[in-house]
Each structure stands twice: as structure tokens, then as C-alpha cells.
Amino acid sequence: MSTLDPRREPASHDEALRASEDKFAKAFRTTPDTMVITDRASGVFIEVNPAFERQFGWTQSEAAGRTSSELNIWATPAERQRMLDALASDGRLDSLEVELHHRDGRSSINLLYGAECQIDGNTCLVLTVRDVTRQRRQEQALQDSQERLSLALESAELGLWDWQLRSDQIYASARASKLHGLAEQPYDGPIGGFFQFIPEDEQRKALVIFRQLRDGQRDDFRVTYHACHADGSTRYLESTAKLYRDSHGQPLRMTGVLHDITTRTLREQALTASEEKFVTLFQASIEPVCLTRLRDGVFLEVSPSFTQVFGWPADEVVGKTSEQLNIWLDRGVRSQLLATTTHEQRLDNARAQFRRKDGQILTCMVSARMIKMGDEDCVATTFRDETARELTERARQLSEEKFTKAFHASPDAITITERNSARYLEVNEGFTRLTGYSTDEVLGHTALEINIWAEPSQRQTLLETINRDGFVRNQEMLVCNRAGDLLTVQVSVQPISIDQQDCLLLIARDISDLKQAQAQIQHLAYHDSLTNLPNRALLMDRLSQQIALLKRHNLRGALLFLDLDHFKHINDSLGHPLGDAVLKMVTARLESSIRQEDTVARLGGDEFVVLLSGLSGSRTDVVRQTRDIANKLRQLLAAPMTLEGHRLQVTPSIGMALIPDHGDTPADVLKRADIALYRAKASGRNTVQMFRRNMQEAASARLRLENDLRLALARGEFELYFQPQVDARSGQIIGAETLLRWMHPQQGAQSPALFIDVLEESGLIVEVGDWVLTEACHVCAELLQAKLIDADNFSLCVNISPRQFRQPGFVERVESSLRSSQLGNSMLTLEITEGIVIHNIDDTVSKMQQLKKLGLSFAMDDFGTGYSSLTYLKRLPVDVLKIDQSFVRDATEDPNDAEIIRAIVAMAVSLGLEVIAEGVEHEDQLALIVQQGCHLYQGYLYSKPLPLPAFRALLEHARQRPLT
Numbered sequence: 008m009s010t011l012d013p014r015r016e017p018a019s020h021d022e023a024l025r026a027s028e029d030k031f032a033k034a035f036r037t038t039p040d041t042m043v044i045t046d047r048a049s050g051v052f053i054e055v056n057p058a059f060e061r062q063f064g065w066t067q068s069e070a071a072g073r074t075s076s077e078l079n080i081w082a083t084p085a086e087r088q089r090m091l092d093a094l095a096s097d098g099r100l101d102s103l104e105v106e107l108h109h110r111d112g113r114s115s116i117n118l119l120y121g122a123e124c125q126i127d128g129n130t131c132l133v134l135t136v137r138d139v140t141r142q143r144r145q146e147q148a149l150q151d152s153q154e155r156l157s158l159a160l161e162s163a164e165l166g167l168w169d170w171q172l173r174s175d176q177i178y179a180s181a182r183a184s185k186l187h188g189l190a191e192q193p194y195d196g197p198i199g200g201f202f203q204f205i206p207e208d209e210q211r212k213a214l215v216i217f218r219q220l221r222d223g224q225r226d227d228f229r230v231t232y233h234a235c236h237a238d239g240s241t242r243y244l245e246s247t248a249k250l251y252r253d254s255h256g257q258p259l260r261m262t263g264v265l266h267d268i269t270t271r272t273l274r275e276q277a278l279t280a281s282e283e284k285f286v287t288l289f290q291a292s293i294e295p296v297c298l299t300r301l302r303d304g305v306f307l308e309v310s311p312s313f314t315q316v317f318g319w320p321a322d323e324v325v326g327k328t329s330e331q332l333n334i335w336l337d338r339g340v341r342s343q344l345l346a347t348t349t350h351e352q353r354l355d356n357a358r359a360q361f362r363r364k365d366g367q368i369l370t371c372m373v374s375a376r377m378i379k380m381g382d383e384d385c386v387a388t389t390f391r392d393e394t395a396r397e398l399t400e401r402a403r404q405l406s407e408e409k410f411t412k413a414f415h416a417s418p419d420a421i422t423i424t425e426r427n428s429a430r431y432l433e434v435n436e437g438f439t440r441l442t443g444y445s446t447d448e449v450l451g452h453t454a455l456e457i458n459i460w461a462e463p464s465q466r467q468t469l470l471e472t473i474n475r476d477g478f479v480r481n482q483e484m485l486v487c488n489r490a491g492d493l494l495t496v497q498v499s500v501q502p503i504s505i506d507q508q509d510c511l512l513l514i515a516r517d518i519s520d521l522k523q524a525q526a527q528i529q530h531l532a533y534h535d536s537l538t539n540l541p542n543r544a545l546l547m548d549r550l551s552q553q554i555a556l557l558k559r560h561n562l563r564g565a566l567l568f569l570d571l572d573h574f575k576h577i578n579d580s581l582g583h584p585l586g587d588a589v590l591k592m593v594t595a596r597l598e599s600s601i602r603q604e605d606t607v608a609r610l611g612g613d614e615f616v617v618l619l620s621g622l623s624g625s626r627t628d629v630v631r632q633t634r635d636i637a638n639k640l641r642q643l644l645a646a647p648m649t650l651e652g653h654r655l656q657v658t659p660s661i662g663m664a665l666i667p668d669h670g671d672t673p674a675d676v677l678k679r680a681d682i683a684l685y686r687a688k689a690s691g692r693n694t695v696q697m698f699r700r701n702m703q704e705a706a707s708a709r710l711r712l713e714n715d716l717r718l719a720l721a722r723g724e725f726e727l728y729f730q731p732q733v734d735a736r737s738g739q740i741i742g743a744e745t746l747l748r749w750m751h752p753q754q755g756a757q758s759p760a761l762f763i764d765v766l767e768e769s770g771l772i773v774e775v776g777d778w779v780l781t782e783a784c785h786v787c788a789e790l791l792q793a794k795l796i797d798a799d800n801f802s803l804c805v806n807i808s809p810r811q812f813r814q815p816g817f818v819e820r821v822e823s824s825l826r827s828s829q830l831g832n833s834m835l836t837l838e839i840t841e842g843i844v845i846h847n848i849d850d851t852v853s854k855m856q857q858l859k860k861l862g863l864s865f866a867m868d869d870f871g872t873g874y875s876s877l878t879y880l881k882r883l884p885v886d887v888l889k890i891d892q893s894f895v896r897d898a899t900e901d902p903n904d905a906e907i908i909r910a911i912v913a914m915a916v917s918l919g920l921e922v923i924a925e926g927v928e929h930e931d932q933l934a935l936i937v938q939q940g941c942h943l944y945q946g947y948l949y950s951k952p953l954p955l956p957a958f959r960a961l962l963e964h965a966r967q968r969p970l971t
Contacts, residue, residue, distance in 0.1 A: 041136035047123060050074040050087065053131060062138055064110030082106040082114060090119060098122065100134070107136070115140045166265030168246075170198060172258050177201050183265045186244055188236040204234045213246075220250050221258050228263065243272035294391050297324075301349070301377070301384040304328045316392055318364035336360040336368060348375045348386060358393070369394050419516045426502065426509040429453040429466060441496070441517055443489030461485035461493055469500055473511075478502070486515070495519045535609040537587055538594040546608035546616055550666075550673040553620050557666055563626070564666040565633040567617040567640070568680035572658045572692040574613035581653060588650045589657060596643050601636075616680070629665060630697060637661045637695040645693065658693035660684055669698050713769050715751065716762060720775055724750050727782055728952035731961065732804070732923060732945045735937050740965050742802040742836070744945060745783040746952045747775070767808055776811035777820055784828035784835065786955060791830070795962040804836045804866055812839065813850070818857045825861075832862035836887065840868050852882055859884050866923070870911060880918070888915045890941065892926020899931050905939070912940045 035042050035054075041062045044054040052070045060066050065078055081087050086105050093103050099122040107117050121134035166183030170176075177198045185191040188204035202210055209232035219225045228248040233241050248263025289296055295313035299306050306324045314320055319332065335341040340359050348354040354375040361369045371390040378385050414421055420438035424431050431449045439445055444457060460466055465484050472479045479500035486494050496515040503512050533545035541549065550566070557564050571593065578586040590613065597607045597615060606618040619636060622629045645658045662684025670676035679698045687696040696702075719725055725747060732742040749757040766772040787803040790796045811817065825832055837858070855865055866887035867880070890911055898904040908924070915922045924936045927946035936944060953961060 038135075041117075041138070043134050043136065044126070045075065045132050045134070047091075047130045047132050050076060052078075053126070059136075062109070062115070062136070063107070078110075080107050082108060094123065094132070104139075116143050165267075168201070168248075168263055168265065170248075170261045170263075172260055186234065186242055186265050186267055188234045188242070204236060205232055206235070209233070217261070228261070231268065241269070242267060243269045292389070294389050295371075296387065296389050298378075298380070299329075299386050299388065301386055304330070304345075307380070307385065313390070316363075316369070316390065317361065318367075334361055336362050344373060344375075345386075348377065352377045354388075356391075361390075370397050417514075419514050420496075422513045422515075423503070423505070424454065424511050424513065426470075426511050429455060432505070432510065438515075441488065441494070441515065442486070459486050461487050469498070469511075473500060473502060483518070484515075495522050535611075538591060538609050540594055540598075540615075541606060541608040543608070543610050546606065546610070546618065547673045547677075549606050550618060550676060553618060554667055554671060554673065554676070557620070558671070563622045563629045563668065565619040565622060565629065565636075566664045566666060566676050566680045567619070567633070567637055568662040568664075568677070568684040569615040569617065569640070569644075569659045570661075570684055570688065571613035571644075572660055572688075574657065577655065577657075585651055585653065589648070589655065592648050592650065593644055593657065596646075597640065600640060600643055616677070626665070626668065633663050633665070634695060634697065637663055641693065641695060660687040660692045661695040662687050662698065663695060664698045709765065712762065713765055713771075716749075716766060716769070716771055716775075719749060719751075720771075720778060722752070724752065725775065725778065726750060726954060727779065727786060728954055729786075729958040730945050730952040731950050731958075732802075732943060733949045735933060735942045735944060739800070740796075740962065741800060741943065742804060743958070744804040744838070744952075745779065745806070747779055748952075748954075767810060770810065772808045773811050773814055776808050777824075780805055780807075780821065781824040781827065784824045784830045787834060788828045788830040790959070790962065791834070793959075795959060795966065798831055798834060801834060802836045802864065803834055804838050806838045806868065809840065812854070818854055821858060821863070822861065833864070836864040836866050838866045838868040838889070848882065852884070855884050869925075885920060887921040887923055890922065890924045890936070892924075892946070895924050895926045895932055895936065895946075896928075898935050899929075905935060908936060908941070909939045912936075916940065 035056050038056065039058055041058040042056045043052060043059055045052050051072060051074050055065070055067055055070045057067075059070065063078075063080060070078065075081055075087065076084065082105070086107075090100065090103060090105065093100055100119045103119040105117055105119055106114055108114055115138050118137045118139050119134055120137070121132055124131055124133050166180055166186050168177055168179040168183050171178075175198055176196065177194070179187070179189075179194040179201055181192050184194040184201075187194075187201060189201070194201055205213075213230045213232065216225070216228060216230050220228050228250065229245070231243065231245045233243045235241055245266045245268045246263050247266075248261050250258060251260045251262070253259045289298075289308070289310050292310050292312055295316045296310040297306055297313055298308040305326060305328055309319070309321050309324050311321075313324075317334065319334075324332065329335055329341065330338070337360065344354055344357050344359065347357070354373065356372045356374055359371060359373050361371055363369060370393045372393055373388060373390055375386050375388040378387050414433075415435050417435060417437050418440075420441040421435045422431060422438055423433040430451065430453050434446055434449050438449070442449075442459060449457060454460060454466060455463055462485065469479055469482070469484075472482070479498060482498050484496055484498050486496050488494060495518050497518045499514045501512045503510050533542060533548075534540060535542045553564055556562075571589075574586065574589070577589060590609075593615065594607070594609070597617065601607060601617060601619075604620050606616075606620075608616045608618070610616060617636075617640065619633065622632055624632070641659055641661055645656060647654055647656045649655070662680045662682065664670065664676050664680035664683060666676055669679045679702075682702045683696045683698040686702050687694050690696065726749075728746040728748050729743040730746060731740045732744060733739070734741050747759060747763070749759075749762055751757050763772075766775055783803055783805050787796070787801075791798060791801075814820075821835075821837075825835065859865070864886040865884065866889055867883070867885050868889050869891040870888045888911060890908055894904045894907050894911075896904075898908055912922050921943065922941045923943040923945065924941050925945055927933050927936065927944040927948045929948060932946075933944060933948060950961060
């Protein structure tokens, strides 16, 4: 063992303690170590040996009677106390290391040995002081030069192995064997046995390194691996070796040493794991974290959340100080908190304000810990952003202020009461306005005492709702004001706590006026605003109830669907106000003529419904009763009425359906009554019709007809026919009326009387009418080009439906048809009916004048059949009047018709208009109209309407026939 081994020194000290007093006294004087005897309590030196003087510079005489503190031997007073504490704990001192001072102030490192003893009845300390300053310096030097120690010294202290490469035998020291998991004794045998506890992959790794060394690819052999011992433990080993070669340069042997690096490896693994955990926590921390160096405040690392909160990227922060970044809003606060952290070694939840990169101010709670990073003292700081919370707190305060203001300024009545007692704690001005009670009259009293609730049980109802749902929302209740008036209020209640007392916050809104308005709105939702009759929605509801009731009691009822004949003429000619007055008069007549249990409803426009309930008797009896009631109503409504100086007569058409015979749902009954109404109108109006099954079939047929018509234009099923218009004086064809015909692919030619009205009612007339206009213009242009007609003496008449004429852009469509066909504008005459005229006279005149400017002519078709035509005739730019065939047909037998023809012709002459008679079929009819002064006509007498080929042939024949 080396002489530097300190384990020999305590042994000599222990032997000195067991020596005799004589030997001790001699040893006390002669020992090279410093020995002293001191009073335990005071520390006064009783005896010191010569070595003391050499080590500390104080002589025996100078030291005796003085304390070690007086001589300033201890580095600090705490060092002596530490010595006394060690004595008290162990009863003796055994190599207690302390720092002591020489007389000249030099310090030394010493080991103290000693114990207490009794001298003359006093407790003393016998201490040996061994100066190990040099030894400590040598140990430090030794530690610093361990890596430079020779391989021989290492092999002496560590495992040694010697591998004979040619025999593949290995010799290993006992320590090497133990480290490899073998018995702690020298190993001498095959190399495989020596490595039996080493994993195969690590053996292969070591073999690869050996081969590289053998082949000259590397200069040293250093490999680390681990051995799995039989007891389950693992040792981590580092092996270094040197390769020896023979005189021929061939590998001969290899010697090396083993170093147990288990402790270091485990420590490194633990450190690595700890670092990984730290890095993971550091990087994953939700709150911002930074690591700074204590001595200069330089940022060493920041977490991603730091970047997110403060806006500084890590590469712009690391290596700089907070002063450089100007991150602290108040640097004085930083200095104060840093001082606290340094002194306390920690900082917990200190409030400070910081500046983001973008200048935004953040309020954070700061916590910090002092940590060691290598040899550097560092500070790990965590920030908890409190900006949002403070804003929330401020918002809460503002909210409370707003609540207070809103509480007192709210137009609603707001109260705060104790939950259990109902005692008022606070009321606002809205409450005093609502109830009439002042604040002083209410506070301190309960709602029951001042009789607020119309029914005392209402408050209990509120409490039950709160217990069940946790709150009350918009519950309607009745309260009494001071005058005793009942008010309807809408109440909402929220439980709150004030000073740990359960309270109720109640908001009440006076909805008395609102309830009345709602009742009115409810009434309007189910009643017609003009007549105050039930509307469609209420009718369908009552009809549904009535059907169920009648079926349950095996009774019958009836539904009468009424429509006023030609009511639109009243609106168009006399104005809507007068039309509304008519509807009110009809309403009054209907209501006065039905039973109380029956219902009169208005569906809209001029459509009314009468629901008759509880009709008794057989089905025949019920049909008879229904017809009688319907006829009574028809006669009643047809009675003349005088409104605003106008004597009017409005007749109804009535359709009837029985309940439940004709339907067991409201929609079915209403639909079948409507079908019966349609039949009544088709039968000449001012009549009643009971629904029959064949009517349903007719309605279905009409629907099929409408569907077929929608496809007819696309399929090219329409065709134009032309009826010549003739001048009786010369027999010359001076024009033609264009007529629409339909060739159904299955049913053949269809009568215009069958489908023209359907086209008009369905709206298809607009598209079909545009086609007729365009096609007629092209046909006329072709006839002109073929020289079959003369542009100066021929006019093509095209009928325009009211719906078509009223379409926006009608004038432009006429222009487009003329332009595309290149037909001269003066050759086109548009035939209009009274329905066009009376709809909107101003719009009608405007459109006609625009077309007149283009050179077109207008003919008034069926003139004389409408009572209002004369009213508008003087305003209309009409060129031709066409006498309706109904006057021509009986003119030879009915003097009245002949007189009408004479009057129309006379009026046309006075207005400078042409006249054409329609439907002339016999010579005597022609003679009559000519006698009355009408020379232009059309009808079967000359030609029926012809398809284009036949009309072309007729024109060809007429051109060849000499004029009469």
C-alpha cells in the first residue's frame, strides 16, 4: 500500500491514544502532528506541542490561557461549533476536515482527531491536528493526471487480461473474471468461456474492432460492453488493449485492462433520462419557461410557449439579456425579484409586467428556481400569463358596475329578495313604476305583506320551478299594483348568493299591452283582415274538427265554395276601394243568413266558403237541404246593392261538397267543392253545382289536357290556320285572321274551345302566343315573297291574349318577330279584347302607342260584348272594330241585334274606324251588314279557316279570278 494512503494515519493516531501517559507525553512533544489540549467549554488552550508553533506560529506561552477564537485560528466561528457537534454526535473526532488559519493569515486544510478527557476534574479536549493541505493538493494533482497514468498502474488496480491469439487462450486476473460474471479467481482457458456472459452482438462488435486493429485500420483497441451476471445483475465494462506482433509482423498476443464503468454508465443513463425528461417538460410546458445564466442574465434556452406568449423566436432570444430585449416593463421590479430569488433560492408567484415583441403589455405571475448547469449558477423561470384573467376581472368589475347601472336604469321591474323569507333587499325604479310602491315602502317587507302577488301561491310555484329547473324563464304571472289593478307580467328568476345568503334576482316585465297585441295578432293570423272572417288556416282547422265530429256521431255536413262572377271587372273599372266595399257587403249578407254553428270564411280575393254542420236526415235529405241553402245564398247575394252612387249586382257561382261523403280530410273536401265550383262557372255562372264523381274525372282530364299542352309546343303539335277577310264590294281578300289549331298525337284535331281557355288560365298562352306571333309573321313574309298578297292591300291579324299583352317586354317581342321575319310593320294587325283594355288602361294605351309608332294597326275583337268598352274606346288608338258573330248570327231575325250592328257601324264611321263583321255564313247576313254600311267581313260564307297549303291555294285562285 502506498505511503500516501491515509488509512495508515488514523491507525497510528489510535495507537497513540492507547499508549501510556509517559509514552503519550513523549509522543505529545515529539510527534510531527500538532496536538493541543483545550478546555471544552471555553476553548482555552491548556497545552500545545512544538508542532503547533511550527504550524500556526504561536508559541506555547502565547497560546496558553487564550482561546482559539482569540488567536483567530478558526476560519469561521461555525467551524469550531461543527467540531463540537461532531463530538456530541459520535463521542470522538475521526478525520474531521476543517480549515484553520496561521498567525500570518495563511489558511491550511487539516484533519482533526481526538476525544474528550478529564483532567483535574475538568472536561477537556485532546486534539490532533494533521495538516493535509499538501496531501489534498497532491490528490487533486493525482486526480487531474489520472488519464496520464501508465497502463501498468491501471492493470494493477483494474482487471487484466492477456489473449494468446495463436492458441486462442486467454488469461484474466481474478478482478477481470469477476467483472465478466465468472468466479473471482484468475481465468485461464478458451476465450469463448471468458466471454460467455457477454451478449453475442457485443462480442461481434468487439471482434470487428479487433480485426480493424489487426489489419492496421485503427491504432487502438477500446470497446465498451456489458456482462449479464448469473445473479441477474449487469456490469458495464470498458476494455482497452494493445496488440503485440512477432518479428514477422503477425499478430501474436493482445493484452488489456478492464474498467468497471457501471456506476458512470448508470449515472450517465440517469442523467440522460433526466435531461430528456427536463427537455420534454421544458419543451411541452404550457406556461412559458426560460433558462438564464445568473451572473449576466443571458438567456440560455426558452420554451416554445415562451415564444408563443412573448412573441420572440428562440433564435432572437438565446444569447441575449432581458435588458437587450427590453422585455421587463419595470427593470426595478426585475432587480428586486432577482435578489429575492438569489437569497431565497426560489421565487413563487410574484406579479410583474412584461413587454411582448410587438409592444403589447402582459401581466404574469413569475416563479423561479436556482439550478446548476455544469459549473454555472442558473435560474429557471416560469411565467403564468395573467393578462386575460386580469382583463376578465376588470370586465367582471365593469360588469358589476354595468349591472348596478342597468339594475337601476332598467325599464323592467327588478328586485332582489331573500329566498326563504321573501323580504325585499333591493328594488329598482322600474319596480316602483310597475307597482306604484316607493322603495321605502318595500324594503324590509315581504311580497306577501304588501300584497304584490295576485295569488299568494304564485311565489311557491316559482320556488318549485327553481327547485326543479334551477331557474325561471319568462313565466307569465299576475300581480297587483298599489291601486289594485291586475297586471300581466313576464317573470324571470335567477338564484344568487349575496354575503353567503340565498337570494332571488327577479325581473318582471309588464306585458299587458303585449298580450292584447298578441291576441290581436293571433286573431289576424286566423282571420281575414278585410272582412274579419276566418281565413283558410282557421277554416281548415274547423273543417278538420267538423269532419271528426260528424264521423263520430254519424252525421253529415256540407261545404259551399262561392266565387263572385266577374268581380274583377268591378276592381278594374270602379277601383279596389269599391271592390272592398262589395266584399264587406257580401260578408254581411252571408253572416246574416247562416246558423250560429256554421262558419263563413274568406279564402282570398272573391272566394268565400260556408261550412254547414250537423245536417240531419238521409243523404237525399242532406243534398236537398244543402241545395236549398245554396240557392238561398245565391239569390241573397245576387240582390242589387248601391255603393258610392253605383248600383251593382253581383252574382255568385257555388260549388258544394258533402262531408264526409266527398272526402274525409279538409284538403279533399275543399278540393271537391272547388271542382264543383269550376263546373258551376263553366255552366254559365250564377248557378250551384253539387260535386259528382264524374266532375273529378273531368278535373283530372283537364289536368291531363294541361300537361299535354305543356308538351305540345316542344313537339311541334300546334299549327296555324288562316281565315280570309273579304271586301264585299270587290270580293278581294284584304287580310286574314290567324287562328291556332292543335293536332293531338293520339286524339287528333282539338277544338280551340277546348284548349284556348286552358292555355290562358295556365299561363301557357304567353309562350304559345309568342310562337303564334313569330310564325304568323314568317308565313306572311313568305306569302308576300311569293307575290300571293300585296303589301299595300293585305293585313295579317294576330290575336293577342290579355296575359300575353301584359307581359313586360311585349313591345320588344313584337319588334323581334317583325325583324326576324323581315315583314313590313304596316302589314301586321294585333287583335285585342276587352280583357286587355280594362286591366290597366294607362299601360294598355302606352304599349299601343309604342306599337302604333312602329306602323302596326289594332283591331278591337268581339266589340260590343262588354259593358265598359265604350268608356275606353275614345282613349285607345284602335283602327278596326270587329262586330262579334253573336250579333251577326241572329241579326236577320232579331231587330235588336240589327240595331246594335247599325249603332256600331255608325260609331265607327264617326270615329274614322274600319269595321269588320265576324261569323257571316249566309247571303242575307252579308246583305244586312252591307245595308248597315259594313263592307268588310269574314266567315264561312266565303271560307272557313284553312291550313297554310289550302290558304295558299285560295290566294292563288283569288289572284287569277277577275275582280267583280
